[in-house]
Amino acid sequence: MSWLLQRVDDRLIHGQVVVAWGQRLHPRRIWVADDAAAANAWEKDLLAAASPGAEVHVVTVAEMAAAWAGESEAPGGAFLVVRDLATALALVEAGAAVARFNLGGLHYAPGKTKVNEYIYLDAADRARARALLARGVALEVQDVPAARAEPLAALDPESAPA
Amino acid sequence: MTARTPALLVMHSDLADALLRAAEKVYGPVEGVEVLSNEGLSREDLEQAISRRVQDWREGGLVLTDFWGGSCHICGVAAARGHGDVVVVTGINLPVLLDFLHNRDEYGPLALADRLLRKGRDSIRLHHGQPV
Numbered sequence: 001m002s003w004l005l006q007r008v009d010d011r012l013i014h015g016q017v018v019v020a021w022g023q024r025l026h027p028r029r030i031w032v033a034d035d036a037a038a039a040n041a042w043e044k045d046l047l048a049a050a051s052p053g054a055e056v057h058v059v060t061v062a063e064m065a066a067a068w069a070g071e072s073e074a075p076g077g078a079f080l081v082v083r084d085l086a087t088a089l090a091l092v093e094a095g096a097a098v099a100r101f102n103l104g105g106l107h108y109a110p111g112k113t114k115v116n117e118y119i120y121l122d123a124a125d126r127a128r129a130r131a132l133l134a135r136g137v138a139l140e141v142q143d144v145p146a147a148r149a150e151p152l153a154a155l156d157p158e159s160a161p162a
Numbered sequence: 163m164t165a166r167t168p169a170l171l172v173m174h175s176d177l178a179d180a181l182l183r184a185a186e187k188v189y190g191p192v193e194g195v196e197v198l199s200n201e202g203l204s205r206e207d208l209e210q211a212i213s214r215r216v217q218d219w220r221e222g223g224l225v226l227t228d229f230w231g232g233s234c235h236i237c238g239v240a241a242a243r244g245h246g247d248v249v250v251v252t253g254i255n256l257p258v259l260l261d262f263l264h265n266r267d268e269y270g271p272l273a274l275a276d277r278l279l280r281k282g283r284d285s286i287r288l289h290h291g292q293p294v
Binding site for chain 2: 010011012013014015018019042046047050051052105107108109117118
């Protein structure tokens with residue numbers, strides 16, 4: 001099993017991913033599944049340069065779903081990063097067998113309400129969270145490895161399936 | 163003499179503010195250096211916050227960030243895109259910031275960035291304790 005971390009984080013690759021999680025788990029590859037970033041060569045180069053210690057693959061959601069099983073069997077560990085719960089759900093609906101998502105950073109935007117210091121959700125986010133949980137995908141809130149992982153539904157009952 | 167090179171410090175938590183206050187203890191009161199924290203900001207919001215500050219730098223300037231690969235660095239690079247003489251310098255410590263303050267009236271952004279790179283590399287040194 002190559003997948004070490006599957007993270008939802010609107011900053012995609014940044015310090016917590018590269019330094020905190022990266023130096024704890026030592027991924028050989030970081031996959032960024034994001035249709036917008038995958039369509040932007042400059043953005044792909046920027047993300048690749050941000051993580052000199054790992055190969056960075058910036059792909060579309062469809063490409064990530066297609067590559068999921070192969071990566072699961074690949075030698076060395078891998079991280080997945082997506083920017084929001086919509087992408088996380090789209091990836092699962094496209095066939096990626098994701099067992100859990102780490103919710104590491106969904107920052108404030110108008111219309112979103114606070115779950116904790118680094119997770120803010122709106123009604124659409126919560127509907128996607130419920131859909132993921134109903135599919136059996138665990139959602140754990142944890143920004144860095146030294147913090148305790150907490151189930152999203154425990155922190156935010158509105159995200160729990162009925 | 164060139165125009166004073168402007169700078170924006172972009173760092174995690176309250177590091178930029180603390181670093182500037184520490185620099186003032188050594189250098190004296192500082193004007194013309196802005197600080198920005200990434201605290202609580204999405205990538206989009208942080209990038210926009212940096213862009214708003216650098217867009218008025220007609221002759222360029224320096225975005226000074228804390229470490230390579232962090233959101234401050236990545237958003238700084240993204241915000242500097244399209245601004246030819248805006249340079250992102252990453253790995254800023256107190257000696258580098260002091261060197262910037264002492265030389266910002268003497269160098270343009272590109273030459274000053276090169277100077278700070280060397281200063282940063284030279285600023286970390288080892289001293290082994292000697293037996294008594």
